[in-house]
Amino acid sequence: MWGRSRQPGSGRAEGEESAPFPGVRREDRPPVPVPGFPPVEAAVTLRDVHKRYGRGNGAVHALRGVTIGLPRASFTAVMGPSGSGKSTFLQCAAGLDRPTSGSVLLGETDLTKLRESRLSDLRLARLGFVFQHFNLLPALNVYQNVRLPLKLAGRPVDRDRIEQMLARVGLPDRARHRPGELSGGQQQRVAIARALITEPDVIFADEPTGALDTATAAEVLTLLREAVDNLGATVVMVTHEPSAAAWADRVVFLVDGELSDELMLGDPEEISARMRVLTSATDRPQSATPGMRGRG
Numbered sequence: 001m002w003g004r005s006r007q008p009g010s011g012r013a014e015g016e017e018s019a020p021f022p023g024v025r026r027e028d029r030p031p032v033p034v035p036g037f038p039p040v041e042a043a044v045t046l047r048d049v050h051k052r053y054g055r056g057n058g059a060v061h062a063l064r065g066v067t068i069g070l071p072r073a074s075f076t077a078v079m080g081p082s083g084s085g086k087s088t089f090l091q092c093a094a095g096l097d098r099p100t101s102g103s104v105l106l107g108e109t110d111l112t113k114l115r116e117s118r119l120s121d122l123r124l125a126r127l128g129f130v131f132q133h134f135n136l137l138p139a140l141n142v143y144q145n146v147r148l149p150l151k152l153a154g155r156p157v158d159r160d161r162i163e164q165m166l167a168r169v170g171l172p173d174r175a176r177h178r179p180g181e182l183s184g185g186q187q188q189r190v191a192i193a194r195a196l197i198t199e200p201d202v203i204f205a206d207e208p209t210g211a212l213d214t215a216t217a218a219e220v221l222t223l224l225r226e227a228v229d230n231l232g233a234t235v236v237m238v239t240h241e242p243s244a245a246a247w248a249d250r251v252v253f254l255v256d257g258e259l260s261d262e263l264m265l266g267d268p269e270e271i272s273a274r275m276r277v278l279t280s281a282t283d284r285p286q287s288a289t290p291g292m293r294g295r296g
């Protein structure tokens, strides 16, 4: 499978399988894209997406005609200098914000044509989210946090599946703990379990390792990688960290709201070098995030 041998620090050998996620049959997995061949089907497609904040002289053009397809069962990292439009890209691709013009398709469904209530249903049913600061509900325990998307979507709750998912992310004995009783890395594992419990088509991750130390970040990235390889999920991750982006199959680079470059199966050094070129060309610093500096 592509990218498998390139995972920095995963400790997993080429071709080695990790334990499957609960409730997912191998035959249900969608086709895996092969480098060098056009993808059969894109999980997410952006077509000429523009996003403008404000009007007149004060308008900010955060995205300027972004067109890209993200293949099913692939892991894409989005990088770029500070203010280049990464978060706006993620928000528009995930249907959390609406483009000023252009279209965003989830499979065959054009999100820009959906009313807010339908969009919200679709996000619950088919998308998962992982954020830098975890965004768990502090009053709910771990089990209840993971169960929440199922309840919100009105779907049946299978206690065994939730417990298996917690075991899968390495927290079999924390179901009754509140988020405040867990470390940052453990909270992010809960957030990943919560994102995966609905078996989403696409997981959007916004700086998922930005608040974590190097070792913990690698554990979280392993889980995202496994969601792609074993569950057939599509992962889209915004990151400032070349060492995190190197876990992806493909890194796309945004500059001033435009896609300016991409790298397939890049290692941290290659990704850093590409970022240095882009940052010096725009003469704009990257936003600093703690945690993974110096890795790789």
Ligand SMILES: Nc1ncnc2c1ncn2[C@@H]1O[C@H](COP(=O)(O)OP(=O)(O)OP(=O)(O)O)[C@@H](O)[C@H]1O
Pocket: 053, 054, 060, 061, 062, 080, 081, 082, 083, 084, 085, 086, 087, 088, 089, 287
């Ligand atoms: N709600 C908003 N209103 C006005 N301008 C905005 C808004 N959100 C983002 N912007 C502007 O749009 C541009 C792109 O912002 P965005 O947050 O997408 O960039 P980014 O690459 O994620 O930045 P960073 O790496 O610093 O988080 C920036 O100039 C930003 O100031």
